[in-house]
Amino acid sequence: MLLGALVSAGVPLEVVAGAVDAVAPEHVALTPETVSRNGFAATRLHVDVADSSTHRTWRDVAALLAAAGLPDAVRLRAHATFERLAVAEAAVHGTSPEDVHFHEVGALDAIADVVGVCAGLAHLGLDALVVSPVAVGSGRVHGAHGEMPVPPPAVAELLRGVPSHAGPGERELCTPTGAALLTAHATSYGVQPAMTVRVVGVGAGGRDPATHANVLRLFVGEAASETPNGTDGPLLLETNVDDLDPRLWPNVLAALLTAGASDAWLVPILMKKGRPAHTLHALVSAVHADAVRTEIFRQTSTIGLREIAIGKTALDRDMRTVQVDGHEVHVKLALHNGVVVNAQPEYDDVVRAATSTGRPVKEVLADAVAASRPLVTRTAPDL
Numbered sequence: 001m002l003l004g005a006l007v008s009a010g011v012p013l014e015v016v017a018g019a020v021d022a023v024a025p026e027h028v029a030l031t032p033e034t035v036s037r038n039g040f041a042a043t044r045l046h047v048d049v050a051d052s053s054t055h056r057t058w059r060d061v062a063a064l065l066a067a068a069g070l071p072d073a074v075r076l077r078a079h080a081t082f083e084r085l086a087v088a089e090a091a092v093h094g095t096s097p098e099d100v101h102f103h104e105v106g107a108l109d110a111i112a113d114v115v116g117v118c119a120g121l122a123h124l125g126l127d128a129l130v131v132s133p134v135a136v137g138s139g140r141v142h143g144a145h146g147e148m149p150v151p152p153p154a155v156a157e158l159l160r161g162v163p164s165h166a167g168p169g170e171r172e173l174c175t176p177t178g179a180a181l182l183t184a185h186a187t188s189y190g191v192q193p194a195m196t197v198r199v200v201g202v203g204a205g206g207r208d209p210a211t212h213a214n215v216l217r218l219f220v221g222e223a224a225s226e227t228p229n230g231t232d233g234p235l236l237l238e239t240n241v242d243d244l245d246p247r248l249w250p251n252v253l254a255a256l257l258t259a260g261a262s263d264a265w266l267v268p269i270l271m272k273k274g275r276p277a278h279t280l281h282a283l284v285s286a287v288h289a290d291a292v293r294t295e296i297f298r299q300t301s302t303i304g305l306r307e308i309a310i311g312k313t314a315l316d317r318d319m320r321t322v323q324v325d326g327h328e329v330h331v332k333l334a335l336h337n338g339v340v341v342n343a344q345p346e347y348d349d350v351v352r353a354a355t356s357t358g359r360p361v362k363e364v365l366a367d368a369v370a371a372s373r374p375l376v377t378r379t380a381p382d383l
């Protein structure tokens, strides 16, 4: 269903087929078909392999991925997907991920599903993937482990911490491969965020129950731009951390700014049990919130975040230059209702000028401030 949705959303079939053939030890035929699901058109991608019964271990699959001529973006996504599957299978079967023996999941058609979807996602070049609550179905399913409840154990494990619900109907609607793909690549979960949808891909699998259109929809578009207030407005992300090597903090702040935070800073605090710690703060616009959240969880030891919707007042800015000892110093102007209320020399330019003239930085700064003063049109007593 994911493959069908990606192709329906415009991912060229050759992109998907090329990646699958790079990994699969034998040819896999991928054939798109427009099908009807309870009266709605959808794209089904038939995956045909000569042998769909071979079992592989996680090691076998990892070796196939490592040896394949795949772009790194696709290989990393596929590796992460199978690794999630291996960890989940190991948890439910009481073994280690390295020793996991995939049954249905390790067969060639499942490898084609994973690699093809990863190639499609990489092709779309997504900044974010929001997954809505997963319909898992209900009832019972038969497989290599005999009869299992729906969701089967690996799906239940993979969807821990993820919004999901039973139904519709008594059938298995989300397989381990599907759950691994959704959870390995989701950047967040929930309803459709504010966005401008450009394309709607509609994917189908083999089943066409009479109860509903059994399709998976993929909405591709741009995140809505920031609004001054409300849920799509700026957020303050905060977390208290007492167990991170303090030498890492400068890199954490740099990583958050690179991920799109408009500011990131630390405040020393004293936590429970008298522990010295820090509060990490990051100011983000709605469009960068997911990337910054992800970076906080990647770079620090925190396991949760506070998120506060905030309002912001930002003055208009402009840039001018002044000369100090023959050196150019940029000056940032702040305007309130068109009036220049502040003129601040750029400190890095001041240091550069001081270094090249050999004068103390404090003197060059004083000269730069004096040279900038005429740029302030009026001091506003009512501010």
Ligand SMILES: O=C([S-])c1cc(C(=O)S)c[n+]([C@@H]2O[C@H](COP(=O)(O)O)[C@@H](O)[C@H]2O)c1
Pocket: 089, 092, 101, 102, 103, 104, 105, 106, 110, 141, 142, 143, 144, 145, 148, 152, 153, 154, 155, 172, 175, 176, 177, 178
């Ligand atoms: O292959 C294995 S080990 C396997 C484990 C489980 C568990 O929940 S544990 C379930 N299944 C069933 O296999 C089929 C096919 O799944 P795909 O992910 O390959 O599409 C499905 O019915 C699962 O319930 C297999």
Ligand code: NI
Pocket: 089, 093, 145, 154
């Ligand atoms: Ni299993």
